[in-house]
Amino acid sequence: MQITIKELLSARTREEILATLDYFNALPRRQGRKEDLVKALIAYLSSDPKVWLSQLMECDLRLLKRLCDAGPDNSVDIIPADFPTVVEVLHFVDSSKSDREDMLRVSIPRAFYDLISKEIDSVISRKEEDGSFHLEHLILGAVNIYGVVPLRTFVDSIFTDFETIEEVRAFAGSVARNPMMRLFQEEYMGESYMISPDVENMDELMKKRKKYHKYSRRYAKSSLDMAISCGLDSPFCFFGRDTEEGKALLGMLEALGYVGEDLTYTAHLVWINSQYEPDMRNLELLLSPLTEAAADIVDYDQFVQYAQIILNYANSAPKWLLKGHSAKESGQMLYYLPENMFSELFDYSDVLEGDEEVLRLFDSVNKVRPVAPDAPCPCGSGLSYRLCHGRHFS
Numbered sequence: 001m002q003i004t005i006k007e008l009l010s011a012r013t014r015e016e017i018l019a020t021l022d023y024f025n026a027l028p029r030r031q032g033r034k035e036d037l038v039k040a041l042i043a044y045l046s047s048d049p050k051v052w053l054s055q056l057m058e059c060d061l062r063l064l065k066r067l068c069d070a071g072p073d074n075s076v077d078i079i080p081a082d083f084p085t086v087v088e089v090l091h092f093v094d095s096s097k098s099d100r101e102d103m104l105r106v107s108i109p110r111a112f113y114d115l116i117s118k119e120i121d122s123v124i125s126r127k128e129e130d131g132s133f134h135l136e137h138l139i140l141g142a143v144n145i146y147g148v149v150p151l152r153t154f155v156d157s158i159f160t161d162f163e164t165i166e167e168v169r170a171f172a173g174s175v176a177r178n179p180m181m182r183l184f185q186e187e188y189m190g191e192s193y194m195i196s197p198d199v200e201n202m203d204e205l206m207k208k209r210k211k212y213h214k215y216s217r218r219y220a221k222s223s224l225d226m227a228i229s230c231g232l233d234s235p236f237c238f239f240g241r242d243t244e245e246g247k248a249l250l251g252m253l254e255a256l257g258y259v260g261e262d263l264t265y266t267a268h269l270v271w272i273n274s275q276y277e278p279d280m281r282n283l284e285l286l287l288s289p290l291t292e293a294a295a296d297i298v299d300y301d302q303f304v305q306y307a308q309i310i311l312n313y314a315n316s317a318p319k320w321l322l323k324g325h326s327a328k329e330s331g332q333m334l335y336y337l338p339e340n341m342f343s344e345l346f347d348y349s350d351v352l353e354g355d356e357e358v359l360r361l362f363d364s365v366n367k368v369r370p371v372a373p374d375a376p377c378p379c380g381s382g383l384s385y386r387l388c389h390g391r392h393f394s
Contacts, residue, residue, distance in 0.1 A: 056087065073107055150191060239271050
């Protein structure tokens with residue numbers, strides 16, 4: 001039996017319905033009974049879906065597009081973000097734990113599918129063409145670079161040179177109307193701040209900043225290109241894809257077999273983990289892309305080489321605790337690899353002691369080309385193949 005949009009919305013609490021109406025700036029003047037609020041929300045969502053879809057962020061629209069392509073009530077497995085998307089919070093999609101490890105299973109109910117499936121492509125195309133996504137990348141990226149930044153400093157960081165006052169006003173209006181300005185703004189000690197959605201605890205971050213205050217009294221300067229780059233691929237943003245260290249990191253991860261969304265997500269994790277204060281536990285987190293792929297690393301020397309690529313990136317990326325300054329720039333929060341750390345992952349002594357015959361067989365198969373039994377053995381011993389390396393198969 002198909003569930004109607006009225007049944008879907010009626011199952012929500014009054015507070016959830018109010019939150020949805022508030023997000024879309026559609027709160028009625030009188031916020032009376034829940035039944036009346038449900039009617040108001042149904043009327044708003046049904047009247048012109050393009051209007052409220054346009055108020056969603058790119059990551060929400062991309063997810064809805066993916067689910068619409070899959071079809072109503074058909075689940076899609078995705079990598080869960082560090083923070084819930086708007087469509088998850090507002091319950092426009094259903095989600096549950098996937099059978100696949102560390103994945104989230106999401107789907108779109110038919111009632112919502114019927115509302116948006118014919119509109120989603122045009123909304124995305126329009127926002128790509130009119131610069132809405134570009135502005136979103138700029139706002140999100142600038143916030144990501146600092147983690148937490150005063151609103152005034154944030155505004156200064158994203159404004160560039162304009163030729164006319166009309167251009168300034170138009171840009172300011174676009175920024176003010178962007179939903180990120182509401183979603184990512186919080187009050188702290190009586191002052192308005194912009195906060196990255198990837199920051200777990202603003203209070204803790206602000207308190208820890210005092211430890212490094214003398215090294216970073218002012219917020220770092222960043223270019224618009226750096227900010228835009230750090231706002232791409234939400235919710236798996238990543239700083240520095242165009243820097244020397246960032247390119248080296250991505251190249252190394254690709255060499256280890258990380259591709260597509262897995263590559264984007266892993267680079268994102270490296271960026272997030274590079275924000276933590278250096279200690280052994282956080283170093284383990286930072287190098288987890290290597291330890292989890294140890295089977296694809298030739299030996300410990302190559303592991304050290306790859307680890308240094310990650311550490312170089314971590315030391316060059318802007319730090320939230322340092323107000324956007326890097327560890328390399330400030331001399332604080334520098335990561336390094338202690339001698340022989342993780343070398344046990346490449347210690348094969350136990351294998352050599354217990355399985356020497358198996359390893360010799362493996363060596364003969366991989367290094368000596370099989371030939372006719374009475375032909376000279378390719379290893380150059382002068383013996384026939386059947387009396388030399390071929391004896392393993394006799």
